[in-house]
Amino acid sequence: MSIKILLLEDDPLFGETVVDLLEEEGYEVEHFTNGQDALNATFATKYDLYLLDISVPLIKGTTLLGELRDSNDDTPAIFLTSHTDKETLTLGFKNGADDYMSKPFDMDELLFRLKALLRRSNKQDIESVGKLLHEPFYKRVSYDGVELDISKKEYELLVLLMKHVNAPVTKEYILDELWSHSSGGSDGAIRVYINRLKQLLPEIQIENIRGIGYKLVS
Numbered sequence: 001m002s003i004k005i006l007l008l009e010d011d012p013l014f015g016e017t018v019v020d021l022l023e024e025e026g027y028e029v030e031h032f033t034n035g036q037d038a039l040n041a042t043f044a045t046k047y048d049l050y051l052l053d054i055s056v057p058l059i060k061g062t063t064l065l066g067e068l069r070d071s072n073d074d075t076p077a078i079f080l081t082s083h084t085d086k087e088t089l090t091l092g093f094k095n096g097a098d099d100y101m102s103k104p105f106d107m108d109e110l111l112f113r114l115k116a117l118l119r120r121s122n123k124q125d126i127e128s129v130g131k132l133l134h135e136p137f138y139k140r141v142s143y144d145g146v147e148l149d150i151s152k153k154e155y156e157l158l159v160l161l162m163k164h165v166n167a168p169v170t171k172e173y174i175l176d177e178l179w180s181h182s183s184g185g186s187d188g189a190i191r192v193y194i195n196r197l198k199q200l201l202p203e204i205q206i207e208n209i210r211g212i213g214y215k216l217v218s
């Protein structure tokens with residue numbers, strides 16, 4: 001699972017340049033040109049980093065970050081701005097910025113700062129079940145040191161089983177956790193993903209608890 005970055009930048013050409021740079025580095029980037037669309041996106045998606053311009057339409061970058069911090073969103077944030085006055089920068093940090101870069105800036109420096117901030121913000125403990133290793137911050141699971149190439153639903157189901165290792169996880173609970181806000185959930189769908197995990201990880205034991213659900217055995 002790749003790291004997701006929200007970019008708020010109302011200059012289409014500059015925004016495109018930043019997106020291309022980050023995607024070349026393997027990041028997943030969603031670009032918005034006004035603060036309202038960016039704010040709406042945070043309700044639906046969990047991002048790993050915010051890159052925010054300040055002077056953008058509808059909701060300024062400083063105001064947007066302030067609202068996110070008020071709602072207990074502690075996602076790391078860097079302001080990319082042409083503002084250099086003390087008042088604006090002070091407001092940016094007061095509203096929760098972790099760093100800022102003045103335009104124009106060196107793209108390599110952006111990558112250095114971005115990677116350093118992501119490393120510092122990685123506060124979630126690594127979870128393990130035997131040789132299975134889950135890194136929540138990077139949203140990835142590996143087995144015996146090899147990262148698994150799995151879909152989003154496979155990842156979510158495997159993590160759910162890992163969190164309840166050696167205990168039955170009911171089908172109702174799986175459906176509620178993985179499909180509560182979307183369509184496509186069914187006993188058959190669960191079976192498909194369970195079988196896929198068994199194929200990917202023949203070394204691990206996932207038991208079918210008849211009439212109840214499934215159990216990952218350590």
